[in-house]
Amino acid sequence: MIAAIALPRILRIGGGALGETASVLEQLGLSRPLIITDPTMVAIGLAERLQGLLGGAAVFSDTVPEPDSDAVDRARRAVLEGDYDSLIGLGGGSPIDTAKAVAVLARQGGRMRDHKAPAQNSGPALPVIGIPTTAGTGSEATRFTVVTDSETQEKMLCIGQSFLPVAAIVDYELTLSKPPRLTADTGVDALTHAIEAYVSRRANPFSDGFALGAMRAIAAHLRRAYRDGQDRAAREAMMLGATQAGIAFSNSSVALVHGMSRPIGAHFHVPHGLSNAMLLPAVTAYSAPAAERRYAECARAMGLAQDGQDDRFAVAALLDELRALNSDLAVPGPRAWGIDPARWNTLLPLMAQQAIASGSPANNPRVPDAEAIQVLYREVWGS
CATH class of the missing domain: 1.20.1090.10 (Dehydroquinate synthase-like - alpha domain)
Structure with a gap:
């Protein structure tokens, strides 16, 4: 059997890796990211800290736990209204999954239900950098995203190279405050x-x-x-x-x-x-x-x-x-x-x-x- 292997192009793993976010963006030729995160990351100051490391970057924080298609659509509108060349998913699996979903919809259009399994998506997508703050989903390194259809309440698995982040920054120090x-x-x-x-x-x-x-x-x-x-x-x-x-x-x-x-x-x-x-x-x-x-x-x-x-x-x-x-x-x-x-x-x-x-x-x-x-x-x- 031939295994088809896919990985992020860049991984930075270790305490303090968050500080390398700007250099990772530069290495990828990216300069106008939108940070997609959640209200908690804003409240504890981590979103602001990342903005400071990047010399300023816009933040979208209107995501929800266990993302649904309505939340993804809100994030997509924010992306389409700005001039962004990349997305940074900052937080647990929900903000990262939201960023991955938006990356595809912003370039391909349509609805999330168009992309649910067994469909395999390898079309265009905005580059995503995943920065996890929990030790769980692994979403920063996967070719999957999971979004609930707000109309049917079906939790949809979406698969393909389009959903794979181009980079992952894995800094365990971001988990020290987790309950x-x-x-x-x-x-x-x-x-x-x-x-x-x-x-x-x-x-x-x-x-x-x-x-x-x-x-x-x-x-x-x-x-x-x-x-x-x-x-x-x-x-x-x-x-x-x-x-x-x-x-x-x-x-x-x-x-x-x-x-x-x-x-x-x-x-x-x-x-x-x-x-x-x-x-x-x-x-x-x-x-x-x-x-x-x-x-x-x-x-x-x-x-x-x-x-x-x-x-x-x-x-x-x-x-x-x-x-x-x-x-x-x-x-x-x-x-x-x-x-x-x-x-x-x-x-x-x-x-x-x-x-x-x-x-x-x-x-x-x-x-x-x-x-x-x-x-x-x-x-x-x-x-």
Whole structure:
């Protein structure tokens, strides 16, 4: 099998990397960026700090968590009204995904629903520089963006080279102030990326190396970062692991956890990493019999089993760890999160249909039908 590999042209990784933003723009021949960020980045002064590093740059901060097509359209209008040659996505996955979506629409027109999977977009787009402030989505290094259709409430996966940032600036110091809940949710999101990239039917030797490296880093440091946000070594390892996981799944794929997670986020506004965490133990248990060796290698990378121990033992250790991790990180289930049970049950058929339509479940080692997905949703509700 020939693997098609895509990476940002430039990566700057390490503490203080934010300070190299201007030189990265200069290296790319860009000089008129629009910073796309969120109100929090403005309130804490990080957007202003970046403006100062760039000698002044316009800021658009009217983004929303879990971006929808209305928010993307607002950002597109701001881009079209100015004379910008590039976009800087500053923040968590939501501002970066918004920047990536706008980069395509500003050059190609149309609506986000025109670009949802299984479409593959390789057309023109504004250059995007991704600067993550959470250790989670890996969006700064992926050829994906996720946007909810404001009319249908479908969380759309959009794929293609057009959505790949030209540069990523990965500075772990930007995560030191993040609270425990956000640290946990984004951290499990990154772990899910790594595991799913490794067990995906689209996995390849290139993505495997990044996925295993990400699992090693995240497993050893997520609890530490959760308990002590100022643990610089843990924060640095988590940031690197998140970017490695993003590179892994961008060049492999995500699978059933993500396919089922997106409808939960769209219909109930559960943060993406949290909905992944809700699903990860149950979906892994469902999927593992179809790829026992692969899941066993995940356990070994995470330090849960030794090379001499058999695969069945290793998989059992992985399942125990995923449940323990959710407990240690105080991950609530859908019921504890406050989702209305009647609405949950009513929406199960639609959520299962939307999960399958995203394409991600087809990459899973064990490919489910809609009924199997509904069974898993019911199991997660009761957990």
